[in-house]
Amino acid sequence: MALRVGVVGGGQLARMMIAPAVELGVEIRVLAEAEGMSASLAATSVGDYRDADTVLAFARDVDVVTFDHEHVPQPVLHALVDAGVAVRPGPDALHYAQDKLAMRARLDELGMPQPDWASVSDEDSLQAFLDDHGGRAVVKTPRGGYDGKGVRVVSRASDAADWLSAGAPLLVEELVEFTRELAQQVARRPSGQVVAFPVVETVQRDGVCAEVIAPAPHAGDRLTEAAARVGTEIAEGLGVTGMLAVELFETTDERILVNELAMRPHNSGHWTQDGAATSQFEQHLRAVLDLPLGDPASRAAWSVMVNILGGPASDSLDARFAAAMADHPDAKIHTYGKTPRPGRKVGHVNAVGDDLDDVAYVARSAAARFLD
Amino acid sequence: MALRVGVVGGGQLARMMIAPAVELGVEIRVLAEAEGMSASLAATSVGDYRDADTVLAFARDVDVVTFDHEHVPQPVLHALVDAGVAVRPGPDALHYAQDKLAMRARLDELGMPQPDWASVSDEDSLQAFLDDHGGRAVVKTPRGGYDGKGVRVVSRASDAADWLSAGAPLLVEELVEFTRELAQQVARRPSGQVVAFPVVETVQRDGVCAEVIAPAPHAGDRLTEAAARVGTEIAEGLGVTGMLAVELFETTDERILVNELAMRPHNSGHWTQDGAATSQFEQHLRAVLDLPLGDPASRAAWSVMVNILGGPASDSLDARFAAAMADHPDAKIHTYGKTPRPGRKVGHVNAVGDDLDDVAYVARSAAARFLD
Numbered sequence: 001m002a003l004r005v006g007v008v009g010g011g012q013l014a015r016m017m018i019a020p021a022v023e024l025g026v027e028i029r030v031l032a033e034a035e036g037m038s039a040s041l042a043a044t045s046v047g048d049y050r051d052a053d054t055v056l057a058f059a060r061d062v063d064v065v066t067f068d069h070e071h072v073p074q075p076v077l078h079a080l081v082d083a084g085v086a087v088r089p090g091p092d093a094l095h096y097a098q099d100k101l102a103m104r105a106r107l108d109e110l111g112m113p114q115p116d117w118a119s120v121s122d123e124d125s126l127q128a129f130l131d132d133h134g135g136r137a138v139v140k141t142p143r144g145g146y147d148g149k150g151v152r153v154v155s156r157a158s159d160a161a162d163w164l165s166a167g168a169p170l171l172v173e174e175l176v177e178f179t180r181e182l183a184q185q186v187a188r189r190p191s192g193q194v195v196a197f198p199v200v201e202t203v204q205r206d207g208v209c210a211e212v213i214a215p216a217p218h219a220g221d222r223l224t225e226a227a228a229r230v231g232t233e234i235a236e237g238l239g240v241t242g243m244l245a246v247e248l249f250e251t252t253d254e255r256i257l258v259n260e261l262a263m264r265p266h267n268s269g270h271w272t273q274d275g276a277a278t279s280q281f282e283q284h285l286r287a288v289l290d291l292p293l294g295d296p297a298s299r300a301a302w303s304v305m306v307n308i309l310g311g312p313a314s315d316s317l318d319a320r321f322a323a324a325m326a327d328h329p330d331a332k333i334h335t336y337g338k339t340p341r342p343g344r345k346v347g348h349v350n351a352v353g354d355d356l357d358d359v360a361y362v363a364r365s366a367a368a369r370f371l372d
Numbered sequence: 373m374a375l376r377v378g379v380v381g382g383g384q385l386a387r388m389m390i391a392p393a394v395e396l397g398v399e400i401r402v403l404a405e406a407e408g409m410s411a412s413l414a415a416t417s418v419g420d421y422r423d424a425d426t427v428l429a430f431a432r433d434v435d436v437v438t439f440d441h442e443h444v445p446q447p448v449l450h451a452l453v454d455a456g457v458a459v460r461p462g463p464d465a466l467h468y469a470q471d472k473l474a475m476r477a478r479l480d481e482l483g484m485p486q487p488d489w490a491s492v493s494d495e496d497s498l499q500a501f502l503d504d505h506g507g508r509a510v511v512k513t514p515r516g517g518y519d520g521k522g523v524r525v526v527s528r529a530s531d532a533a534d535w536l537s538a539g540a541p542l543l544v545e546e547l548v549e550f551t552r553e554l555a556q557q558v559a560r561r562p563s564g565q566v567v568a569f570p571v572v573e574t575v576q577r578d579g580v581c582a583e584v585i586a587p588a589p590h591a592g593d594r595l596t597e598a599a600a601r602v603g604t605e606i607a608e609g610l611g612v613t614g615m616l617a618v619e620l621f622e623t624t625d626e627r628i629l630v631n632e633l634a635m636r637p638h639n640s641g642h643w644t645q646d647g648a649a650t651s652q653f654e655q656h657l658r659a660v661l662d663l664p665l666g667d668p669a670s671r672a673a674w675s676v677m678v679n680i681l682g683g684p685a686s687d688s689l690d691a692r693f694a695a696a697m698a699d700h701p702d703a704k705i706h707t708y709g710k711t712p713r714p715g716r717k718v719g720h721v722n723a724v725g726d727d728l729d730d731v732a733y734v735a736r737s738a739a740a741r742f743l744d
Contacts, residue, residue, distance in 0.1 A: 335397035
């Protein structure tokens with residue numbers, strides 16, 4: 001009897017759980033937002049994840065419910081728990097992924113390194129924060145942001161007047177002087193086992209992850225261990241089960257500060273599909289099923305992941321795919337089955353090998369074949 | 373619009389095409405022999421592959437038809453071709469996988485190294501072959517054998533009397549004095565591109581593949597190149613499209629001789645899922661779709677694959693799986709979703725790394741966790 005994992009959300013993260021599920025003998029069922037989504041290769045039902053009855057009905061036929069995203073409302077999550085469904089990560093952990101103010105407060109309690117921050121409900125308190133932090137800061141809506149949305153750099157309190165007028169408190173954070181961005185992934189089982197993947201460098205463009213280098217170049221033991229420790233302590237402190245991604249700033253004074261959290265497989269870990277002994281998608285399945293976790297070690301000295309951001313919908317993805325395959329037989333091209341649109345993530349390329357320059361060249365060149 | 377591959381046969385080879393299909397954005401449809409087969413995670417219809425109408429109906433909705441096995445009858449294959457279906461490999465190539473006498477004759481024409489052989493229809497001609505070859509030989513039924521079935525070592529013509537009485541000619545081959553068995557896999561596209569995987573050593577027990585070591589230990593350039601050349605020339609000479617496996621004997625006098633052919637992904641190539649830049653299943657999909665082939669190079673110095681041969685059906689595969697995972701976080705365990713029975717292949721374990729002893733230990737120990 002195969003174990004059955006129900007994934008709420010039909011995007012590419014759910015889709016990329018399908019391949020390891022087949023090999024593990026795990027059955028994947030997906031509750032998708034619409035027909036024809038990225039994960040629709042798996043057994044898929046379509047329904048509204050904000051509706052408790054819909055999600056409860058979906059959960060009835062699976063052994064554990066997990067997620068492609070963190071947007072399932074708390075009342076729905078609690079209805080699942082109350083009905084005896086194994087929900088991983090659970091509502092208490094997901095609360096911190098859904099509410100950035102709650103996350104900041106909890107990470108302070110845990111003693112995690114993070115930027116100065118405050119909850120602000122009016123222009124006066126925002127201006128006070130700005131005055132204390134060199135006149136510039138980052139304002140975030142506590143809920144619903146992703147890929148740069150719900151994030152704004154401000155230098156005057158009035159820059160956030162529209163958001164403040166909505167009536168809910170905002171999160172304001174110091175503008176960190178960072179040399180680069182890193183990401184630390186860990187997996188945690190309900191029974192407590194935690195394993196940490198190597199810390200990686202992430203390169204963002206226009207607020208969207210463009211490229212990941214694994215492991216982070218020039219990351220010495222001190223940085224690697226510090227990042228793994230932060231990831232592990234957050235997973236344990238917040239009670240996360242499944243994959244956790246901790247986005248980090250590395251500062252000019254060589255500290256690491258927690259930027260964002262994601263409680264699911266994450267773009268910063270796509271390199272693991274071809275570059276690690278265990279992919280983040282396999283690891284997520286093992287973790288939410290409370291199976292022993294796999295080895296997170298790199299398979300090669302270097303892995304580079306480059307996102308494919310779709311061009312106009314009129315382009316033939318198939319022809320570009322074949323051209324990329326022909327030029328780069330060593331590139332691993334992953335597609336999401338999505339209609340290309342400007343800026344939309346429609347796939348990614350992984351390359352692995354011994355020489356970072358070569359590996360980066362292969363991944364970037366193959367991905368560039370998909371662009372205009 | 374995703375490319376659609378139809379696979380005739382619902383066994384584990386079809387199943388293992390699912391994972392790379394998801395990543396390539398290729399849609400897999402399976403014509404299975406029965407409900408609940410290994411590949412039933414893919415979109416599956418159930419029907420008899422010996423019935424032309426059934427297979428034609430299945431082929432209508434796909435871009436190319438390929439196979440999990442070589443048993444589709446020639447009239448059915450020709451009906452597909454006549455209807456304009458892309459059949460890969462095609463009937464003319466599959467003929468040589470279906471009829472071992474035809475294969476031997478054709479390989480002679482191509483000048484391929486192979487054991488002495490003859491077609492025998494009566495005890496006199498079989499006895500004459502035995503007398504010429506030291507009194508022992510291997511008799512094979514030309515059709516329908518696999519995993520040691522339809523193969524018999526004889527020392528008297530009367531040992532094959534039952535098979536001869538069926539009226540069809542048999543294949544008799546010299547009993548090769550070999551030091552070990554090897555396998556050479558190549559992939560070939562309809563447009564002609566051929567790539568060769570590294571030659572591997574296969575270890576058989578009771579006529580069934582038990583273990584594969586990649587690359588074959590102590591294989592120097594001469595052997596590696598000779599095996600790749602034999603594989604390439606057979607693929608080209610027989611017009612194979614998709615994956616071809618050539619099982620080889622390495623003789624005591626350091627020659628290689630062709631033993632058997634398989635025109636599909638093959639047990640000897642399961643190591644490529646975790647040990648090669650491109651798995652044989654991804655390569656088969658690329659080849660039958662006439663897409664540029666992937667890099668067949670090994671990802672690590674050594675890969676070892678050990679088959680999991682199922683124990684009694686009453687055993688809990690899940691508990692054994694968890695135990696193997698806990699002991700060997702670096703082992704890649706692949707399951708086929710089959711009910712265990714004695715001797716049945718229900719999965720395999722791959723291990724990869726720099727030290728052959730370590731790699732073999734991990735693969736064998738993890739697989740042993742599934743045995744009594």
